[in-house]
Amino acid sequence: MGGPRGEVRILGPVEVCGPHGRAALSGARQHGIIAVLALRAGTTVAVEGLVDVLWGEDPPRTAVRSLHSYVARVRQALADCGLPGALVTKPGGYQLDATVDAELFERTRDLGLWRGEPAAGTELFGWGRAEIDRLREQRITALEVHWADRLDHQDAIAELERLVASHPTRERLVGLLMRALHLDGRHADALEAFRKLRSRLADELGTDPGPELTALHTAILRRDPALHSAKPAQLPARAGHFTGRSAEFAELACLPPIVVVSGVAGVGKTTFAVEWAHRVADRFPDGQVFLDLQRLTPAQALTEMLHGLGVSADRVPADPAALYRTLLHGKRVLIVLDDVRRARDVLPLVPGDQGNLLLITSRDTLSALGTRHAVHTVRLGLLSEPEAHSLLSGILGEPRVHAESAATAELVVHCGRLPLALRIAAARLAVRPGRRIADLVRELTRNDPLDVLTVDGDDRTVRTVFASAHRTLSEPAARLFRVLGEHPGASFPADLADALGPGLDELVATHLVSEVGNGRYALHDLVRLFARQSGDLADGVERLLDRYLTIAHAANQVLNPRHDLVTRAPCDDLPFAADRVEVLACLDAERDNMLHVIRLAARRGLHRETWQLAYLLTSYFEARGNWAARVEQCEHAVTAARALADPRAEAEMLRGLGIALQMTSRIAEAMVVQRQALALVREAGDLRGEARLHNNIGNAHSELREFGLALESYQAATRVHGAAGDEVGVALARRNLGYTYVRMGRPELAVEPLFAALETFRAKGNSRLEAATLMSLGNAFHQLADRAPALRYFGDALRISREVTDHRFEADALAHLGVTQLALGDPAVAREHLIASLEVCRALGDRHREASALHHLGETELALGDLAAARDHLVAALAARAQAPDEFEEASVHRTVADLEGRCGRWTEAARHWAQALALFTSCRRS
Structure with a gap:
């Protein structure tokens, strides 16, 4: 099918033309095969379908065998004319690859493609005959459109009489003939054509002509001057410097009969409609009408439309709709209705004849119009950035825009890529050629943009067009x-x-x-x-915040009901079920909004809502990360709690801030705020809060490799949690204790507290902390060189993390599996786990974990012998580590880079990295 495409003609006698001339087809069956395959060119026609079309309902038993024989002869004929690959055997059938005149006609309606009766010289049955009838109908419709534009042509009457003789009951053809005869002064002949049609319809079908043809008959009887209607040319001038919208224009290439152009106020609907109307005006030789429906009732619009079509005021009937449709019958008129508010305002103005085109602009999508008519809707969006720059360049000149390219980009942002705003901004600059674009940008920044985006003497501003939409x-x-x-x-x-x-x-x-x-x-x-x-x-912000608090509280009840400092009444109207996966998915979608909403609450001085919303999101961030945003949330919350003089809330949000700071590698700052929180909860006698803070302070010490202080904090946490009767808190302290023993390189001490913690978490149904403990156990057994249970624990941790959709723990479990597989001598499997971990880390925005995953991937590529890939990963690891400082981890990366440089024979570089690693390791021990 990669050879030359032949040309198949079925709009007349069947012919195939190739590079070597016309194919030598013989007999009705060979021509029929080509015709049928051409009707489905480019698709497979089943053998059974071919048999049905070529032999009808009662084919002979040998039909399939005969078909194959005919196909072979057709294929040979095609090959002889230079088309060896045009007829292709497909599973269950055949396919023709060629350019077909019928397909071209359906796209272009070019009557010159017709040479006679379609598929002449063939005998087709069933669906093949139906397809031929469809082509005939398309041809007669195209002829009607053709002659509707040429009623005053010298051949019009003769051709229409010939067509009516072939189709005597086709009302549109008779109507065209009546109009042509009337325009030629043959009024009696026009009335006689109507009489003949009425008589035939009565005799053959027992019916009368339709209302539009009857209205035309009445108009001819009255010698209505409207039948000699004017050819209106009412389109407004095009907007200057039109730009963009090429995709939207392409949508309209087929000239659908009704088009609705919709979009936000100021997006350029009227500009687009007028531009397109001018581009296609020559395809509507009977005229173009333009009406602004913002100021007209439907009845007034209909009257104005008749005036535009040449009907004087004294000739407008009481019910003008029938006359309107009559005047448009058989014509090609482009009707533009601008600024339509409701679908019902348009209905009386829909032409009865699809040769006309109705182009509507509306801020509404007018969906109700589509329930009655076939409507093509063009939804105009904002201009793209290049289109916005092009518009400004067209108005202001390319040199001026180029000279201030940065300011122009800012202007586009301030105008929101809204065409009206851009045109107004450009107009303000155009009247003052010496003014810098940056000056206007500064004015938009410092003042209300809706006040700035105005032009003296023009009341159509961004504010007024928005107000017009708002009033409806x-x-x-x-x-x-x-x-x-x-x-x-x-x-x-x-x-x-x-x-x-x-x-x-x-x-x-x-x-x-x-x-x-x-x-x-x-x-x-x-x-x-x-x-x-x-x-x-006044209550708008409060209502928004109340909704977000409702969602956050319900989510917190699912994710971690132990965070119970804030209580709210139950709500049935929630966007999720009581399911952890659904809750996290909902909060994921709103993650970016949460920070904006907390900023809004803080800015409005709504202190209670500020800290409560930040508090209720604690469990979400524990599961998902994105700690940089969490730092800012908690800072707003701490300020709000202090403004409320609420020490308990302040302590809780200081605790949350400390965790977020630690997770963003700002551990020294984390330690400060955690100790501030500890002082507050001790003063309040809050044992549970005190125990949590001991745990958090221990975690900070552990990350700083201050292991002795970390162990003291965990022991204090265990003691205070026990005094508070908090079994889960005790288990968490034990888990952290075991985790720290692993980091100390004392895995034998880690196993007992980790197993004890695991038992509690399983008994309490705390899957998330169960996963965390399983990972610490896996690390302990990895250090003990007992890799089989390590793999099992990591695998269980990964499974649970995914079940509860905790991406942070998922990333950790994948990384640990990778490191363990590498130790077991299977770097290929290790790489798969580490790549998966890296993807999760990047989705979380966790630079610390990303740096670790990149380091381990570098080690893995070294084991695989891919030194270039190893270098890429290690360089990326150092870059990520610069954003998440950890001297011990950075030292480890430099040690691996030194190994890489040594393998490459770059001994000077290897020595430099060994020195950096040693310096960092020494610094860690000193601190």
Whole structure:
């Protein structure tokens, strides 16, 4: 099928033309095979389907054998004309690879492709005959469209009379003939054509002509001047410097009969519609009408439409719809209806004849229109950054834009890539050629952009077009719009909007809110700003925060109900079931918003909501990481708790801040805030809080390799947890004790406390801490060189981590499996585990774990002998370690790099890295 494509013609006698001329086909069956395969060119036609089409309902028993014989002869004929690969045998059938005139006609409606009756010289049955009938119908429809544009042509009457003779009951053809005769002054002949049709319909079908043809007959009887209607040319001038929208124009290449152009206010719907209308105007020779429906009722619009088509005011009937459709019948008129508000305003203006085109612009999607008519909707989005730059360059000149490329990029951001905003900004700069683009950017930064984006003498501003869309909203939708304007994140889920009140569908339909995928929605930045200014809604922020607190509390109840410092009433209206996987998935989708919402609460001085939301997210961050955001959340929460003079809340958020600082390798800072928290809980007599802080302080000491101090802290944690009657807390302290013994290189001391902790976690059903303990046990047995149980414990830890979707522990388990497999002499398997661990670490944004995984991957590639890959991983490990400092781990990387350089014979580099490793190891021991 890679050879030359032949040309197959079936719009007349069947022919095949190849590089060497015409194929020598003989007989009806060979021509029929080509015709049938051409009707399905590029797809496989089953043998049974070919038999049905070529022999009908009662084929002979030898039909299949005969078919194969015919196909062989056709294939030879095609090969002889230079098309050896055109007819291909496929499983169960045959396929023709060729250019087919019928397919080309369906795309272009070029009547010149027709040479006579379709598939002449063949005898087809069943679906083949139905396809031929379909082609005939397409041809007669195309002829109707063709002659509708040429009623005053000298051959029009003769050709239409010939077509009517062949299709005497086809009302559109008769109507075209009546119009042509009337335009030629042969009024009696036009009326006689109607009489003949009415008589034939009555005799053969027992029916009358349709209402449109009857209205045409009446108009001819009255010699209605509207039948000699004007050819309107009402399109407004094109906007200057039009740019972009090539994909949207491509969508309309087939000229659908009804097009709705929708999008947010200011996105350029009218500009796009007018531009496209001008581009296709020559395909509508009977004229172009333009109406602004913002200021007209449907009845007024219909009257204006008739005036545009040449009907004087005194000739407009009481019910103008029938006359409107009559005037458009058989014509090709482009009708542009701008700024339509509701689908019902359009319905009277839909032409009855699909030769016309109705182009509508609306902020609403007008979905109700699609329930009655076939509608093609073009949804205009924001300009791309290159398109926005192109628009500014067109208005301001390329040199000016190029000279301030950075400021231009900022201007595009401030205007949100909204065409109206960009045009207004450009207009302000254009009237002052000496003004710098950076000056306007500074003005937009310092002032309200909606006030800045105006031009003297033009009342069409960004604010006014938004206000126009806002005025059409119902009260519930308007209220929801104002609340959503307070949402600080980039997007929000549908359930959040639904919980805040009704109206989301209405806001989406009017494009004030956009769907951005995965059930999430967003407001354009300028729309959000307008929403915040569109009315007084004092409780908007509180309602948003209350919803987020409700979700966070319900999630916390599933993830870790031990975090019980904040309580709220149960809620049935939640976006997840009481399932850990669903809860984490929901919070993952809202992760970025959480920080924005806490910032919003802090900025508004809502101290209680600030610290409670940060507190309720504790268990989520323990499972997912993203500790940099967590640091900022906890800093806001600590400030809020202090403003409330709530020492218990302050201590809890200092504890959370300490964990986040430790996880971002800011361990010295972590130690400071943990000790501040410890002082507060001791003063309050909070044994449980004190025990947790001993645990956390022990963890910090352990990370700093201050193992003696770490052991003291864990022993204190065990003692205080025991006094508080907290079995899980005691088990956690034992687990941390065992973990530290492993880090000390004393695995024999780790086994007993780890097994004790494991037993408690299993009894209490705490899967997450069970996984953590299994990993520490795996490390202990790895150090004891007992690798089989180590692999088993790591495997169990990985399984549980994935079950509870704890990605941090999943990354750790994968890394430990990799290191153990490497020790067992299987670096290929080790690499698979370590690559998987690295992917999870990067998704978490955990640079410490990422650096460790990269280091182990470097060691693995060394074992595999791939020195180049080893170098890449080790260089990346050092870069990651620079962002997550750990002198011991960094020293280990330098030691491995020294080994690599030695293998490469680069002894000077090897010595340098050994020296760096030694210096770092020495520093660790000193500290």
